[in-house]
Amino acid sequence: MGGAEAVVTVAPELRMFLRPGRRAERITVACDGVSSLGHVVEELGVPRTEVGVLVVNGHPQTARYRPSGGDIVRVRAVPRPQPLAAARFVLDVHLGALARRMRLLGVDTAYANDADDDGLVAQANAEKRVLLTQDRGLLCRRKLWAGAFVRGARPDDQLRDVLDRFAPALAPWTRCTRCNGQLKPVAKPLVEPLLEPGTRRTYQEFAQCQACGRVYWRGAHAARLTAIVDGASGAQPPDAGSTRPTARLKTSWPGELWARSGP
Numbered sequence: 049m050g051g052a053e054a055v056v057t058v059a060p061e062l063r064m065f066l067r068p069g070r071r072a073e074r075i076t077v078a079c080d081g082v083s084s085l086g087h088v089v090e091e092l093g094v095p096r097t098e099v100g101v102l103v104v105n106g107h108p109q110t111a112r113y114r115p116s117g118g119d120i121v122r123v124r125a126v127p128r129p130q131p132l133a134a135a136r137f138v139l140d141v142h143l144g145a146l147a148r149r150m151r152l153l154g155v156d157t158a159y160a161n162d163a164d165d166d167g168l169v170a171q172a173n174a175e176k177r178v179l180l181t182q183d184r185g186l187l188c189r190r191k192l193w194a195g196a197f198v199r200g201a202r203p204d205d206q207l208r209d210v211l212d213r214f215a216p217a218l219a220p221w222t223r224c225t226r227c228n229g230q231l232k233p234v235a236k237p238l239v240e241p242l243l244e245p246g247t248r249r250t251y252q253e254f255a256q257c258q259a260c261g262r263v264y265w266r267g268a269h270a271a272r273l274t275a276i277v278d279g280a281s282g283a284q285p286p287d288a289g290s291t292r293p294t295a296r297l298k299t300s301w302p303g304e305l306w307a308r309s310g311p
């Protein structure tokens with residue numbers, strides 16, 4: 049006590065989280081001898097899910113370390129790519145467009161547009177999914193086992209951020225964009241009753257979601273979907289001799305242009 053103070057320097061990429069009035073490069077914090085370093089950093093506004101290594105006086109420390117007067121603390125961002133036991137995610141209600149893009153790439157992505165905060169945390173914990181959100185308060189929930197702040201206002205930017213942070217394995221066109229179920233090729237006669245006459249006439253190859261039954265085929269949205277996949281896959285330079293930028297991606301589909309069915 050007695051006015052003891054530590055100096056905290058937060059990594060530049062984390063400064064966006066700092067509370068107004070505390071956005072200096074070097075932040076002086078009072079040491080009460082009780083609070084953990086993790087708590088101190090969170091009080092500054094940085095969610096613990098975004099914090100990587102904590103360095104105190106030149107040595108790595110855990111979040112439980114109790115800072116004392118004169119300490120020099122450096123807060124690093126979580127490393128990229130961040131290792132995950134399994135790349136499974138649950139997205140909060142504001143990230144629906146991101147959820148569809150992740151599913152398009154074959155990433156296991158739970159999403160419901162009516163989920164509440166308690167439900168999101170419960171699902172993340174029960175299914176060992178990383179909660180993706182732009183709500184810092186949600187990331188500060190004590191009970192949340194794993195989460196991440198998604199950067200970017202546009203869905204394409206958000207997708208780039210998620211892929212950069214976690215580098216999940218991609219398997220485009222293997223998951224239903226509506227429900228996250230697995231797609232499997234299906235013989236045309238089995239799905240014909242579900243198709244509009246125009247589709248029935250035009251297309252021969254189909255896939256079906258094993259969970260909700262939705263039917264997919266090569267269709268009009270193909271170019272836009274391909275652009276999303278190419279953009280997300282980090283794509284080889286066009287002069288690398290590859291005429292099919294998606295070829296290096298793991299995919300079980302004969303075609304690369306699939307669009308979703310109507311219902």
Ligand SMILES: [Zn+2]
Nearest residue numbers: 224227257260
């Ligand atoms: Zn489905």
